[in-house]
Amino acid sequence: xxxxxxxxxxxxxxxxxxxxxxxxxxxxxxxxxxxxxxxxxxxxxxxxxxxxxxxxxxxxxxxxxxxxxxxxxxxxxxxxxxxxxxxxxxxx
Numbered sequence: 797x798x799x800x801x802x803x804x805x806x807x808x809x810x811x812x813x814x815x816x817x818x819x820x821x822x823x824x825x826x827x828x829x830x831x832x833x834x835x836x837x838x839x840x841x842x843x844x845x846x847x848x849x850x851x852x853x854x855x856x857x858x859x860x861x862x863x864x865x866x867x868x869x870x871x872x873x874x875x876x877x878x879x880x881x882x883x884x885x886x887x888x
Contacts, residue, residue: 827839830842
């Protein structure tokens with residue numbers, strides 16, 4: 797019979813520290829249904845997509861905010877960004 801105490805080290809070798817989280821059977825089955833190689837792979841992929849979605853939502857909100865500013869403020873900001881770009885372009 798194999799030494800089960802040694803098994804977790806072999807199973808998780810190469811991974812970062814791990815932990816166990818409780819999820820419902822339904823959630824586990826949803827994760828499994830995505831067909832990733834591992835549950836972790838599926839969860840990480842989902843989290844990456846969520847991060848990306850939130851990033852673009854924030855970017856869209858920032859663009860909408862700037863567009864809602866008075867034209868004078870938009871022009872002031874545009875000029876300031878152009879000045880900053882020129883300063884960086886001058887760096888060799």
